Amino acid sequence: MPSRTQTTFAPPVMAASRWLEGVTFSADRPLINVCQAAPVDPPPMPMREAIAEAVLHNDAAHLYGPDLGLPELRAELAGKWSRAYGGAVAPAQVAITSGCNQAFAGAIMALCAEGDEVILPSPWYFNHHMWLDMCGLRTVALPTGPDMLPDPAEAAALITPRTRAIAIASPNNPAGVEYPPELLRALFEICRENRIKLILDETYRDFHAAPGAPHDLFTDPDWHDTLIQLYSFSKAYRLTGHRVGAMTAATAVLAEVEKFIDSVTICPNQVGQIAALWGLRNLDQWLAGERAEILDRRAAILDGLPAIAGRGWELLGLGAYFAYFRHPFDMPADQLAPWLVREHGVLLLPATMFRAEGDPRGQRELRVAFANLDRAGIGRLYDRLGDIPA
Incomplete structure (x- = not known):
């Protein structure tokens, strides 16, 4: 074998x-x-100076931290999402991860058992497919059309009793396309009707061409029953080497993700989290x-x-x-x-x-x-x- x-x-x-x-x-x-x-x-020089200050003078930067991330960073990101999307996101619904790839891996581990299925639009982000392979899961390809976007009806037709999630990235990697809000809403509703999760990787959301919120999913009072949103500080603040990402999901999902993080990295990188928190508070412009x-x-x-x-x-x-x-x-x-x-x-x-x-x-x-x-x-x-x- x-x-x-x-x-x-x-x-x-x-x-x-x-x-x-x-x-x-x-x-x-x-x-x-x-x-x-x-x-x-x-990263920009002021952020590097903040990192240097933490390394030199913040003893906690060199120690283990909470599995799901610094409470201050979780609260700051929850506030940002609540403002940006016009919904209600609580700090307890946010986890900090070692990059967005770990956020995806943790979500899959929390949702799936061996032999389950996850639907990915094709072409897909290769690390998503790799992780599904290594977990003993079946990747179900969802075709995309000439516009590189999937048809919700085709997505619904692929769902079986073993399906646990539809996982998408918008703006997309590799195709670059931005999923229209109505398409994201349609996929969300399909997932809700079938009691599966919509995993939405928004690694590149800070570079979306449209002003304002790219979707309205967080305005749904029960968003957490269906949506798992992933994010990366790496692209926003040039922190790729520090490995800092995030997941926004139901607290019950994060309780399962906590087991995964504790067994893999124990906690996210402390210095990277300090940098991400400083960035959220100081680098909007x-x-x-x-x-x-x-x-x-x-x-x-x-x-x-x-x-x-x-x-x-x-x-x-x-x-x-x-x-x-x-x-x-x-x-x-x-x-x-x-x-x-x-x-x-x-x-x-x-x-x-x-x-x-x-x-x-x-x-x-x-x-x-x-x-x-x-x-x-x-x-x-x-x-x-x-x-x-x-």
């Missing part, structure tokens, strides 16, 4: 990084890395500037698109950190992606890493994580892709 880890595939970003081995890039034609969705800059910059880069993707659209490229999805393309080449995507590194100095991911094995759509699609490129960098990316003969 294979071990739990042997039931799933190798981490895609790590696998793709190995395509760089033995490849050299000239100074006038450096590597363009659009592989991983992560900020490349450190700075974060608004970060959002504006990401939205400008999104606009640059659209502005430069004609340079490659005339050569057969098609933009399927766009938002947050991601642009999702259909490529025009006869070469399958899992061969094209490493070839692009060797021949054109572009590192991106093939959609075979986001779709079920054997799904032919994966061989025609590529994900570009553009958040670490400014407008000029996006222009250079289009120049490289446009130079490839179709």
